[in-house]
Amino acid sequence: xxxxxxxxxxxxxxxxxxxxxxxxxxxxxxxxxxxxxxxxxxxxxxxxxxxxxxxxxxxxxxxxxxxxxxxxxxxxxxxxxxxxxxxxxxxxxxxxxxxxxxxxxxxxxxxxxxxxxxxxxxxxxxxxxxxxxxxxxxxxxxxxxxxxxxxxxxxxxxxxxxxxxxxxxxxxxxxxxxxxxxxxxxxxxxxxxxxxxxxxxxxxxxxxxxxxxxxxxxxxxxxxxxxxxxxxxxxxxxxxxxxxxxxxxxxxxxxxxxxxxxxxxxxxxxxxxxxxxxxxxxxxxxxxxxxxxxxxxxxxxxxxxxxxxxxxxxxxxxxxxxxxxxxxxxxxxxxxxxxxx
Amino acid sequence: xxxxxxxxxxxxxxxxxxxxxxxxxxxxxxxxxxxxxxxxxxxxxxxxxxxxxxxxxxxxxxxxxxxxxxxxxxxxxxxxxxxxxxxxxxxxxxxxxxxxxxxxxxxxxxxxxxxxxxxxxxxxxxxxxxxxxxxxxxxxxxxxxxxxxxxxxxxxxxxxxxxxxxxxxxxxxxxxxxxxxxxxxxxxxxxxxxxxxxxxxxxxxxxxxxxxxxxxxxxxxxxxxxxxxxxxxxxxxxxxxxxxxxxxxxxxxxxxxxxxxxxxxxxxxxxxxxxxxxxxxxxxxxxxxxxxxxxxxxxxxxxxxxxxxxxxxxxxxxxxxxxxxxxxxxxxxxxxxxxxx
Numbered sequence: 001x002x003x004x005x006x007x008x009x010x011x012x013x014x015x016x017x018x019x020x021x022x023x024x025x026x027x028x029x030x031x032x033x034x035x036x037x038x039x040x041x042x043x044x045x046x047x048x049x050x051x052x053x054x055x056x057x058x059x060x061x062x063x064x065x066x067x068x069x070x071x072x073x074x075x076x077x078x079x080x081x082x083x084x085x086x087x088x089x090x091x092x093x094x095x096x097x098x099x100x101x102x103x104x105x106x107x108x109x110x111x112x113x114x115x116x117x118x119x120x121x122x123x124x125x126x127x128x129x130x131x132x133x134x135x136x137x138x139x140x141x142x143x144x145x146x147x148x149x150x151x152x153x154x155x156x157x158x159x160x161x162x163x164x165x166x167x168x169x170x171x172x173x174x175x176x177x178x179x180x181x182x183x184x185x186x187x188x189x190x191x192x193x194x195x196x197x198x199x200x201x202x203x204x205x206x207x208x209x210x211x212x213x214x215x216x217x218x219x220x221x222x223x224x225x226x227x228x229x230x231x232x233x234x235x236x237x238x239x240x241x242x243x244x245x246x247x248x249x250x251x252x253x254x255x256x257x258x259x260x261x262x263x264x265x266x267x268x269x270x271x272x273x274x275x276x277x278x279x280x281x282x283x284x285x286x287x288x289x290x291x292x293x294x295x296x297x298x299x300x301x302x303x304x305x306x307x308x309x310x311x312x313x314x315x316x317x318x319x320x321x322x323x324x325x326x327x328x329x330x331x332x333x334x335x336x337x338x339x340x341x
Numbered sequence: 342x343x344x345x346x347x348x349x350x351x352x353x354x355x356x357x358x359x360x361x362x363x364x365x366x367x368x369x370x371x372x373x374x375x376x377x378x379x380x381x382x383x384x385x386x387x388x389x390x391x392x393x394x395x396x397x398x399x400x401x402x403x404x405x406x407x408x409x410x411x412x413x414x415x416x417x418x419x420x421x422x423x424x425x426x427x428x429x430x431x432x433x434x435x436x437x438x439x440x441x442x443x444x445x446x447x448x449x450x451x452x453x454x455x456x457x458x459x460x461x462x463x464x465x466x467x468x469x470x471x472x473x474x475x476x477x478x479x480x481x482x483x484x485x486x487x488x489x490x491x492x493x494x495x496x497x498x499x500x501x502x503x504x505x506x507x508x509x510x511x512x513x514x515x516x517x518x519x520x521x522x523x524x525x526x527x528x529x530x531x532x533x534x535x536x537x538x539x540x541x542x543x544x545x546x547x548x549x550x551x552x553x554x555x556x557x558x559x560x561x562x563x564x565x566x567x568x569x570x571x572x573x574x575x576x577x578x579x580x581x582x583x584x585x586x587x588x589x590x591x592x593x594x595x596x597x598x599x600x601x602x603x604x605x606x607x608x609x610x611x612x613x614x615x616x617x618x619x620x621x622x623x624x625x626x627x628x629x630x631x632x633x634x635x636x637x638x639x640x641x642x643x644x645x646x647x648x649x650x651x652x653x654x655x656x657x658x659x660x661x662x663x664x665x666x667x668x669x670x671x672x673x674x675x676x677x678x679x680x681x682x
Contacts, residue, residue, distance in 0.1 A: 023455065025448045038451065042477055062435075070421040071638075073412075080411040083438050092456065094403075095436045097424050107366045110379065114364065115433065136383055225625060254625055281622040284566060284595055297412075 081300020167200025179244030228255025287334030405453035422641020508541025520585030569596025628675030
């Protein structure tokens with residue numbers, strides 16, 4: 001007994017479209033109708049076939065997302081945004097993780113193409129240096145949307161954070177708190193995000209005529225507490241006069257604060273500190289950490305918004321790539337707040 | 342031009358199986374061969390068809406996971422374990438989030454069935470009180486593996502943490518540190534996890550003949566910092582003599598510590614505190630928080646391990662459900678460490 005949507009519709013005396021929508025949890029079908037359909041479907045053990053639907057529409061209603069890391073506050077927020085917004089648009093999300101490997105990323109893009117996904121969303125790995133796999137997707141007419149970590153040389157849909165501006169705002173905040181000797185812990189030299197945050201930092205110093213010291217810009221090779229701690233130690237040796245620090249992530253900022261306190265400095269009185277990403281932890285440390293909110297949830301939702309637009313019928317042949325910028329905002333807490341208003 | 346695996350195999354002079362395995366990134370194909378296949382596939386713009394494979398094998402190589410929350414340290418670790426282990430076994434993972442809603446969970450299970458997934462992995466929502474949707478999956482012969490938050494009344498594959506034992510160990514640790522007046526912040530009354538941790542707590546007190554005070558067991562309706570803070574305030578009003586606290590999550594434990602410190606108590610000297618889950622944050626608070634490590638990553642991997650066993654050919658008709666228990670361990674840090682050895 002292989003039931004069809006039509007059989008169910010006839011049995012319940014409603015339209016095929018309503019049955020289909022009820023099964024897909026569309027919002028324009030009442031909860032009561034959904035219940036009737038679901039109860040019936042359960043009773044008759046109906047198992048609709050995604051493959052049949054694909055043969056009809058050539059759409060799988062599947063999308064794939066490749067994240068460089070999975071166990072990571074920011075990317076988890078993005079994933080939450082993607083999954084929740086995809087569900088509203090009746091898409092299902094395949095989740096893959098490149099673990100910062102270029103080779104994995106290439107294979108995973110290929111796997112998603114084999115799966116005939118309707119779209120691919122990707123934040124590129126730290127190790128990705130060639131982009132043929134991305135161009136390949138585009139050649140096959142599958143929309144690819146790069147988010148957060150993008151490839152500047154690949155024209156594509158992009159959803160990004162305005163890192164330069166965010167870093168400018170964070171540094172400006174330190175200056176306005178009275179800091180005159182400001183250091184920066186940056187990420188590795190290659191990723192665009194790390195470059196942009198560094199440029200934003202430098203621009204703010206220039207703008208406010210605060211001296212820039214190249215040797216006070218220390219690299220955290222990894223986004224880890226310990227790296228911030230170590231760099232803080234190095235920094236105080238070469239520049240005990242430092243009174244402000246903009247660290248490129250929250251965990252490195254917290255590591256630095258731990259060292260400053262151990263060294264006998266008061267935060268923010270002796271040295272004001274601001275991080276970047278506004279992790280859950282930031283509100284709970286002592287002092288609580290000032291940071292830049294990256295709005296990962298919104299980024300994820302925007303990715304789906306951009307994608308669903310590509311699925312609408314178009315008049316023109318040529319695709320216009322768009323860049324969506326997610327607004328950032330400063331979250332000022334105790335670690336940088338020198339001036340009481 | 343619709344190429345097949347056979348065409349590619351002939352063009353490269355290797356077997357169809359090797360081409361197929363190379364595209365699926367099997368480990369028994371050499372990196373060199375993989376590269377040859379991938380380069381060729383890229384050159385000829387080959388796009389294999391997952392649907393064709395399904396028609397042949399009746400397996401989609403898709404699995405679905407439904408999490409009650411996405412932006413959550415523990416579930417993210419589990420997800421990481423599931424995704425990484427699934428990839429090794431050439432499965433792709435559809436990720437859905439019930440957002441603790443029973444209705445969503447039912448619809449999502451149905452959606453996964455429509456997608457013809459080979460298996461469903463589920464941590465049930467806090468609001469789930471009926472289990473027909475789970476039984477339905479089993480009737481259709483699709484393996485369902487419940488993890489962490491399970492339905493005790495539904496026979497199924499299970500991957501769980503031994504919550505009672507973990508809670509016993511955490512409480513025992515407080516007792517061994519010399520605590521004699523021990524309080525417990527617990528979760529809501531219904532979830533099994535919350536009941537089990539409470540039972541473990543109580544058993545440890547009984548075992549060591551430490552008085553149990555029902556009124557010192559306060560409910561945190563939500564797993565939030567603020568709830569721990571509020572309950573700490575309530576607790577000190579009714580029981581200023583309390584010298585130990587086992588709180589059912591790390592965030593509530595950290596909230597409690599914040600209040601204790603504000604109130605002028607020293608942690609762990611005046612009151613020793615231990616949490617549960619070992620969140621990233623726990624190592625970075627002051628004092629650093631003792632906690633119970635839940636091993637989410639291992640749980641995720643075990644889910645896939647249990648699943649792949651169900652996919653092996655079986656001799657007998659009847660399925661034997663297994664329960665896999667993930668080992669927990671105490672992470673003792675400053676917040677509970679009274680006795681210097």
